[in-house]
Amino acid sequence: MPLPQTEAPGRLQAELMSRGLRMTHQRRTILSVVETAKQHLDASQILRRARKLDPQVDRVTVYRTLKLLKRHGLVDELDLMHMQGEKHFYERRPQRDHIHMACLRCGKITEFESDLFDRLKGQIQRDCQFHIVVTRLEIGGYCAQCRSASKQ
Amino acid sequence: MPLPQTEAPGRLQAELMSRGLRMTHQRRTILSVVETAKQHLDASQILRRARKLDPQVDRVTVYRTLKLLKRHGLVDELDLMHMQGEKHFYERRPQRDHIHMACLRCGKITEFESDLFDRLKGQIQRDCQFHIVVTRLEIGGYCAQCRSASKQ
DNA sequence: TTCCTGTTGATATCGAGTTGCAATTATAGC
DNA sequence: GCTATAATTGCAACTCGATATCAACAGGAA
Numbered sequence: 001m002p003l004p005q006t007e008a009p010g011r012l013q014a015e016l017m018s019r020g021l022r023m024t025h026q027r028r029t030i031l032s033v034v035e036t037a038k039q040h041l042d043a044s045q046i047l048r049r050a051r052k053l054d055p056q057v058d059r060v061t062v063y064r065t066l067k068l069l070k071r072h073g074l075v076d077e078l079d080l081m082h083m084q085g086e087k088h089f090y091e092r093r094p095q096r097d098h099i100h101m102a103c104l105r106c107g108k109i110t111e112f113e114s115d116l117f118d119r120l121k122g123q124i125q126r127d128c129q130f131h132i133v134v135t136r137l138e139i140g141g142y143c144a145q146c147r148s149a150s151k152q
Numbered sequence: 153m154p155l156p157q158t159e160a161p162g163r164l165q166a167e168l169m170s171r172g173l174r175m176t177h178q179r180r181t182i183l184s185v186v187e188t189a190k191q192h193l194d195a196s197q198i199l200r201r202a203r204k205l206d207p208q209v210d211r212v213t214v215y216r217t218l219k220l221l222k223r224h225g226l227v228d229e230l231d232l233m234h235m236q237g238e239k240h241f242y243e244r245r246p247q248r249d250h251i252h253m254a255c256l257r258c259g260k261i262t263e264f265e266s267d268l269f270d271r272l273k274g275q276i277q278r279d280c281q282f283h284i285v286v287t288r289l290e291i292g293g294y295c296a297q298c299r300s301a302s303k304q
Numbered sequence: 305t306t307c308c309t310g311t312t313g314a315t316a317t318c319g320a321g322t323t324g325c326a327a328t329t330a331t332a333g334c
Numbered sequence: 335g336c337t338a339t340a341a342t343t344g345c346a347a348c349t350c351g352a353t354a355t356c357a358a359c360a361g362g363a364a
Contacts, residue, residue, distance in 0.1 A: 022330050058344050116272040129296035130253050137289040144281035210313050
C-alpha cells in the first residue's frame with residue numbers, strides 16, 4: 001500500500017524540483033525530516049527519523065542528500081563548537097544569518113540575529129573584496145542561567 | 153647527544169609551566185612546532201614536524217597535547233569551512249579575535265580583524281547575558297583574485 | 305637519589321563519512 | 335501508458351581523524 005502523498009510538497013522539495021533534480025521517495029522522506037525538525041539534527045538523528053517514515057532509507061542516502069542540500073545552499077552545516085564529538089548538525093538556511101551560542105556547561109544552543117553582524121558582513125565584502133557565500137559564527141561560553149547558578 | 157636546549161622557553165611553554173603542568177621533552181617539541189608555525193596546521197602536519205625534531209613523538213601525544221592547549225585556551229581550533237575533509241587546524245590564540253575567510257575556489261585563507269566584530273561580541277555579552285569564552289567566525293566565498301579571474 | 309604521580313607509546317578500536325558497483329527507479333519522449 | 339536511459343539507491347568495504355586501555359616510563363618535589 002502506498003503512503004499517503006497528501007502533505008504539501010514543502011519548500012525544500014519544491015526548491016530541488018525547480019532545479020531539475022529527481023524527486024525520489026527517499027529524498028522526499030529525508031527532506032521532510034529536515035524541514036520539520038525543531039532542533040539541530042546530526043546525520044544519524046536524521047537517519048533514525050527518516051527510517052521511522054521509511055525503514056528502507058540508507059545511511060549513505062542521508063549523507064548524499066545532505067551534501068546535495070548543502071551544495072545548493074538550502075541547508076547550513078554547523079559544528080556547534082564540537083561539544084558533542086565530531087558530529088555535524090544541519091538546519092534549513094534561514095532568510096537572515098544568525099549566530100549560534102553554545103553553553104559550555106549545560107550545552108544549550110541559543111540563536112541570535114544582529115544588525116551588527118549584517119554590517120560586519122557588509123564591511124568584509126567591501127573592505128576585503130570578498131564575495132560571501134556562507135558564514136558560520138559560533139560562540140562558546142556560559143549562558144545566563146549557568147552564570148547565575150554558579151554564583152550561588 | 154642531547155639536543156641544545158638553548159632556545160627561549162616560548163610563551164606557550166611558559167604558560168603551561170606557570171599552571172603547574174609537567175614539561176616533558178615531547179611537549180616541548182610539540183609546543184615549539186605550534187609556536188613557530190607560520191600557517192594553520194592540522195594534527196598530522198604537527199606530528200610530521202614534531203617527528204623531524206624528535207622521531208619518538210607519537211600521534212597520540214600530539215592529540216593529547218592539542219587537547220590540553222585547547223582546554224587552557226592557548227590555541228584555537230579551526231575548521232576552515234571543512235574545505236579539506238574533516239581536518240581541524242590549530243593556531244595560537246591571538247590577542248584579538250579575528251575572522252577567517254576561506255576562498256571556495258583557490259582555498260586561500262585570509263584573516264581579518266574588525267572593530268565591528270569586537271562590538272558584536274560586546275552586544276552579545278550584554279543583550280544575551282552570555283559570557284563569551286571562545287569565538288569562531290568562518291566565512292566561505294570568493295576572494296578578490298578569483299572574482300576578477302572568473303570575470304575574464 | 306628516591307618516590308610518586310602524571311605522561312607516554314603501542315595497539316586496538318570507534319565512529320563519521322566516502323567509494324565502487326550492480327540493481328533499481330524517476331522521468332522525458334514517444 | 336510504454337520504453338529507454340541516465341540518475342539514484344543500497345550494500346559492503348573502506349578511509350581517516352580521533353579516542354580508550356594499559357603497562358612502561360620519566361619529571362620534579364622532597
